[in-house]
Amino acid sequence: MRIQDIIEGRKEWRAHVARVKALPQDYQIVYKELQKYLFKVGPVELTEGTELLSGIVELFEEGAALGKGVLEVTGRDVAAFCDDLIKDSKTYADLYQEPVDKEVAKAMKKAMDKTK
Structure with a gap:
């Protein structure tokens, strides 16, 4: 990885964090929990970019703009919301299960x- 790629990645991450901080407080709380959950059980490609997380922030921004509460956007079961987002992705759990199997x-x- 080139230094320029690292610098660009940091800029993208800082811009992403700034978008999260601009969300209403309830959205920030759910986003942080959602992010923790995804980093623990989420897709392998989550660490390769911020597309999934950026998509979530975009969804949250739209929900907030419409005056919806965050749980109106995600539903009351936030973990199930996360699981639905990553249902077709290879997860870390899959990586651990394959060698065991x-x-x-x-x-x-x-x-x-x-x-015999």
């Missing part, structure tokens, strides 16, 4: 071969 299959095959 492979090891179990390998061990089961080995055990079955011994019983």
Whole structure:
């Protein structure tokens, strides 16, 4: 990664954070919790850019502009809202599950071969 890319990434992130800080307080609270949730269980590509997070901020900006409360936008189950956003994305949980599944299959095959 070039230094210019790092600098550009930081500028984009600072602009993103400024947009979040401009949201009403209830939106900021939900955004921060949503962000924590996504960083823990979210898609692998989340760390490669801010497209998903920027899309959420855009949705929140529109909701706030229409005078809606944040839970009118996300629904009361914010985690389910997040899960719906990433339902078609490969998550960190998927990355952890794949090797476990492979090891179990390998061990089961080995055990079955011994019983023959």
